[in-house]
Amino acid sequence: MNELGIICDIKEGKAKVAIGDMVTDFLSVFQSLANSYAVSFSPLRIGEQVLVIPVRGDLNSGVILRGLYQEKHRAKNTDENTFNIDFEDGTHLEYNSKSSTLKLDVVKDINITCVDKTTHNQNNTLNTKNHTTNANTITLNAPSINLNGNTQIAGAISTSGEGGASGTFSIKGNLNLIGNLQVSGNISDSKGDLTNHTHSCTCGATASPR
Incomplete structure (x- = not known):
């Protein structure tokens, strides 16, 4: 006869069940999956209500069927x-x-390990309160990338065009620089070339920039 009981001892994935005054031997427990396709394990807890199914009429040779709701576990x-x-x-x-x-x-924490690439072909949005990504290398491939908000970069920045050609760095706004500016090409503003221009000295002569 099947008997309801309470797990009273646990050892290596097996459990003893208290059924009234009787305590069974350590019995095997039904898990969701146990075959070549997949093996699952859900930890046991002392106090868990279970059903003991006897084998050949012997509860001590039976198996445990779990998953019965209790008053404090619903x-x-x-x-x-x-x-x-x-x-x-x-x-x-x-x-x-x-x-x-x-x-x-x-x-x-959530830890996800992916050996091969993961592909998602639909539009999606990730909303987080605070987000940190740690990786050896991060590559973003997209026709355009938009960063909205204040951006702080600790480290060097290098740009290159398609196929490794020279890239373009455009800023709409003011540039505040703390440090030195080194330029291998010309510098110009709205009035013209600042690299090769001449200017008048106080003595009336003209001179090139140094």
């Missing part, structure tokens, strides 16, 4: 279109098949 969202998981640290995963929306609230 689903927060039972919407018929929503799959959701709440973890003990406060992390929440939710997918709504009606709106096709995935929601993930993580209390700390």
